[in-house]
Amino acid sequence: QVQLAESGGGLVQAGGSLRLSCAASGGTFSSCAMGWFRQAPGKEREFVARISRSGGFTDYRDSAKGRFTITRDNAKNTVYLQMNSLKPEDTAVYYCAADPPPFGRYDDVGGYDYWGQGTQVTVSS
Numbered sequence: 001q002v003q004l005a006e007s008g009g010g011l012v013q014a015g016g017s018l019r020l021s022c023a024a025s026g027g028t029f030s031s032c033a034m035g036w037f038r039q040a041p042g043k044e045r046e047f048v049a050r051i052s053r054s055g056g057f058t059d060y061r062d063s064a065k066g067r068f069t070i071t072r073d074n075a076k077n078t079v080y081l082q083m084n085s086l087k088p089e090d091t092a093v094y095y096c097a098a099d100p101p102p103f104g105r106y107d108d109v110g111g112y113d114y115w116g117q118g119t120q121v122t123v124s125s
Contacts (some may be wrong), residue, residue, distance in 0.1 A: 002027035002098045004113040005037065009094060009119030012086055016123070020081040022116055024094030029077040032059045033099040035112055036070060038092035038121075047107040049081060056082075057105060086123045093118040 005088025008020040016048040022034070049060045049070040059068050069087075072079040079096055097112035 002029070002100070004096050004098060004114055004116035006094065006096050006116045006119040010120045011122045011124065013103065014087055014123055014125050016086050017082070017084045018085070018086065018121060020094055020096075020121075022079045022081075022099065024077045024079070027114075029098075030074040030115075033103055033106060033107060034070075034072060034079040035097045036079075036094060037097060037109065038090075038094045039118075040092040043092075045109050047109075048094070050106040051079065058124070061063055061107075064112065083121070084119075087123045088123045091121060091123050093120050099103070105117060 003026045004024055006023055012018055019073045033052055036048040037045050038048050039045040047061055051058050051072050052069045055072050069082040069085050095118045096116045097113040099112045
């Protein structure tokens, strides 16, 4: 069982930056692939980024490429999402998720077993 807790959300102007953190406890963090998802009001939860167990492989949704960076620190049981050049359309609740072995589809909500409670990101125009 892995417990996840996100932090770092807030209100920022368009063009600004935020760094989200997700602290894991209660399980073997280093054995899990980790992902970030987001959900805007009235929309389905969507994939944002993922990182492999070692941190050697990452993937992003097209709209996040070049602006967002996912990293992890296995010594601190924490995964991060650095978000730069934020746009109003990035406004959503952001969730981190853990995918222990055997691994599921990295870009699908169903591929992850554990979820945090979410942190709100609001980008004003």
